[in-house]
Amino acid sequence: MAMKKITKRSWAEPYKIKVVEPLKMTTLAEREKAAREAGYNTFLLKSEDVYIDLLTDSGTNAMSDNQWAGMMIGDEAYAGSKNFYYLWDNIKKYYGHPYFVPTHQGRAAEHMISKILITPGDFIPGNMYFTTTKLHQELAGATFIDVIIDEAHDPYSEHPFKGNIDIQKLEDLIKKVGAKKIPYVSMAGPVNMAGGQPFSMTNLKEVKKVCDKHGIQLWFDATRAAENAYFIQEREKGFKTKSIEKIFYEMCSYFEGIWVSAKKDLMVNIGGIIATKNKKVYEEARNMVVVYEGLHTYGGLAGRDMEAMARGIEEMLDYNNLHARVGQVRYFGEELAKYGIPFVKPIGGHAVFLDAKKFLPHVKQDQFPAQTLAAEIYIDSGVRTMERGIVSAGRNKETGKHNYPKLELVRCTFPRRVYTQAHIDVTVESIASVYQKRKSIKGLKMIYEPKYLRFFQARFKKI
Numbered sequence: 372m373a374m375k376k377i378t379k380r381s382w383a384e385p386y387k388i389k390v391v392e393p394l395k396m397t398t399l400a401e402r403e404k405a406a407r408e409a410g411y412n413t414f415l416l417k418s419e420d421v422y423i424d425l426l427t428d429s430g431t432n433a434m435s436d437n438q439w440a441g442m443m444i445g446d447e448a449y450a451g452s453k454n455f456y457y458l459w460d461n462i463k464k465y466y467g468h469p470y471f472v473p474t475h476q477g478r479a480a481e482h483m484i485s486k487i488l489i490t491p492g493d494f495i496p497g498n499m500y501f502t503t504t505k506l507h508q509e510l511a512g513a514t515f516i517d518v519i520i521d522e523a524h525d526p527y528s529e530h531p532f533k534g535n536i537d538i539q540k541l542e543d544l545i546k547k548v549g550a551k552k553i554p555y556v557s558m559a560g561p562v563n564m565a566g567g568q569p570f571s572m573t574n575l576k577e578v579k580k581v582c583d584k585h586g587i588q589l590w591f592d593a594t595r596a597a598e599n600a601y602f603i604q605e606r607e608k609g610f611k612t613k614s615i616e617k618i619f620y621e622m623c624s625y626f627e628g629i630w631v632s633a634k635k636d637l638m639v640n641i642g643g644i645i646a647t648k649n650k651k652v653y654e655e656a657r658n659m660v661v662v663y664e665g666l667h668t669y670g671g672l673a674g675r676d677m678e679a680m681a682r683g684i685e686e687m688l689d690y691n692n693l694h695a696r697v698g699q700v701r702y703f704g705e706e707l708a709k710y711g712i713p714f715v716k717p718i719g720g721h722a723v724f725l726d727a728k729k730f731l732p733h734v735k736q737d738q739f740p741a742q743t744l745a746a747e748i749y750i751d752s753g754v755r756t757m758e759r760g761i762v763s764a765g766r767n768k769e770t771g772k773h774n775y776p777k778l779e780l781v782r783c784t785f786p787r788r789v790y791t792q793a794h795i796d797v798t799v800e801s802i803a804s805v806y807q808k809r810k811s812i813k814g815l816k817m818i819y820e821p822k823y824l825r826f827f828q829a830r831f832k833k834i
């Protein structure tokens with residue numbers, strides 16, 4: 372008998388399963404009913420009716436036994452919890468910023484930073500918008516201006532750092548509106564809406580130079596910054612032999628301050644961070660947090676949540692954890708590619724984004740191709756994904772018309788440490804099966820539209 376030759380050495384997860392959560396299996400008829408009742412919006416499905424949940428990696432990650440053990444030593448004092456001080460120590464140690472204010476999640480931090488830094492009439496340049504980030508900037512009276520490189524809007528550009536800021540676009544904006552109207556540059560990495568694409572350290576340093584030249588602050592949405600550090604180590608010259616921890620620390624050092632949704636990289640169910648070197652901003656945030664969140668030593672969190680966050684910071688910077696995390700997403704993308712399914716390249720950090728415009732070319736953008744595709748995938752197999760296209764982009768503030776983003780995507784997002792390779796195979800086969808019958812799929816009509824962040828609660832009807 373011929374022996375199979377070894378042609379590769381695979382990676383596997385650096386953990387094993389200790390606790391399982393049973394999933395409900397549904398029939399096609401049950402899923403059709405559930406989708407109809409949810410107005411074909413995957414955000415409105417009951418989680419119980421979902422088999423494999425790729426809606427988001429936010430708050431849906433599996434905590435480690437070490438994090439669960441930490442939950443048991445929660446110090447639930449109203450003031451001065453010991454978990455707060457441990458978390459603060461880890462923020463100083465790993466992010467390198469001396470001042471810290473906890474919040475209950477990322478958008479609470481965005482709310483406060485926007486209110487503190489923005490004067491109505493300001494402009495905020497950023498590397499592509501994120502829904503909650505942009506909304507808080509707008510609610511504070513600013514206009515968001517996208518200054519990401521053009522390649523980020525091209526789903527098939529293989530640029531290794533599609534999250535980079537276009538320095539010329541940034542300089543042009545400063546020239547046009549004046550530096551006084553730009554309180555800060557808002558940089559995220561990897562860029563969620565661009566497909567989980569990182570920025571490079573070189574680009575970050577150039578952005579910092581421009582900011583310094585014009586006296587503009589540079590702020591970081593560090594929600595998935597550990598993944599950004601992983602990509603820098605993998606792709607950028609001069610970083611191969613530097614540790615993730617060192618790259619992460621260096622990245623954070625260029626910013627005036629950061630905000631974080633701890634529900635992602637930190638692998639907890641709830642939590643947010645504001646950390647900064649700017650004492651004035653810190654003092655304002657510390658004043659404001661007691662109005663909106665709770666005392667400055669808990670910011671809307673339980674002591675146990677802060678303990679899990681503190682331990683999560685240590686785990687998120689572990690190379691093997693990150694390698695398995697990015698590797699799983701990559702495996703999913705590579706399997707999809709075998710069926711010719713169109714998706715954003717390169718494969719991102721937290722998700723694979725299906726190109727709904729190419730998947731359903733006969734569905735016009737105002738008939739919501741990505742929303743339609745997400746609903747069809749759910750009906751096929753119970754896999755829940757998320758629209759990231761025209762519904763998420765909302766309406767133009769002045770004209771009231773839909774914004775028409777270049778990217779019309781369905782995000783298949785992987786919670787960290789939750790699903791197995793078999794779950795991925797089932798998902799790939801489901802998407803391939805929808806792809807095979809794509810020509811018979813019709814679009815949707817919006818029948819209910821909320822005022823803010825409409826993608827969460829909008830309802831649709833089949834055309």
Ligand code: PLI
Nearest residue numbers: 427429476477478501503563594632634
């Ligand atoms: O969901 P929050 O409020 O903890 O965080 C808001 C938020 C801020 N920045 C970035 C880059 C995010 O991705 C983000 C939340 N993202 C969600 C919920 C997601 O599903 O991607």
